[in-house]
Amino acid sequence: MNQDALKKSLDELKNLNPKTPGAWPWAVKIIAFVAMFAVVVAAGVWFVWMDQWEELSRIKQEEATLKETFLVKKKQAINLDLIKKQLTETQESFGALLKQLPSKSEMDALxxxxxxxxxxxxxxxxxxKPGVETVKGAFAELPITIKVSGNYDDIGKFASDIALLPRIVTLNDISINISGGALVMDATAKTFRYLDTEEAAAQKKKDKPAAGAKK
Incomplete structure (x- = not known):
């Protein structure tokens, strides 16, 4: 474009009447339309879309927080189910163990x-020789001092038979010596029984002052 054409275009722009845009040259109309469109878009971004973007950002943040909370709750729920299962298993094991303990009236038979x-x-x-019972929590422990003599196999089988008794009996402080050509085993057998209702109530009363003294 030469200088005359450029000067002519500038003169046309200066002489444009804003009240009669329909009479403007097509090139000017297109430029004006693009400029107006850009202004409208910019205004929309600033006054409308900016708020929507902020709202969208807030919603995304809330979504991330909710997902994190959900994962934490899900993990807690899984752990809770596991704890409940373990508690049930513990209660079942405790019940089975309790059944292996004789009552006071069954101790003589044991x-x-x-x-x-x-x-x-x-x-x-x-x-x-049965010893003196010792109360430990909800149970009573009875030590029995025993001394038996015999051969190696019979003493070993006796220990196995004790372990297979339907009630809980343990052999402790085992000592084996030779005397007169035979093996002699000294040991303390310990068995346990659960306290009956009256004994348990008496033990609770006995434990309360002790607990208060510790405080």
Whole structure:
């Protein structure tokens, strides 16, 4: 474009009448339309879309927070189910263990079973002495001092028979020596029983002052 044409275009722009845009040249109309469109878009972005974008950002942030909260709750729910399952298993195990404990009235029969287990293996009881019960929580522990003599196999089978009794009996402080050509085993058998209702109530009353003294 030469200088004359440029000057002519500038003169046309200067002489444009804003009141009669329909009479403007097509090139000017297109430029004006593009400029107006840009202004409208910019105004829309500033006055309308900006608020919508802020709202969209807020919603996305809330969505992320909700997802995180959901994952935490889901993990807690899974852990809660696991804890409930473990609690149920513990209660079942405790119930099974409780069934293995004799009552106070069944202790004499259990002592007889221990004695018969040794005699059934051909062992000689040199000592069978129940000790003093010790209350431990909801249970009472009864130690029994025993001394038996016999051969190695019979003593081993006696120990296995004790472990297989329907009630809980443990052999502790085992000592084996040779005397007169035979093996002699000294041990403390411990068995347990659950406290009856009256004993449990008395034990609770006894424990309360002790708990208060600790505070």
């Amino acid at each position: 002592l007889t079973d221990i004695n018969q287990a040794g005699l059934g293996r051909g062992l000689q009881f040199e000592l069978f």
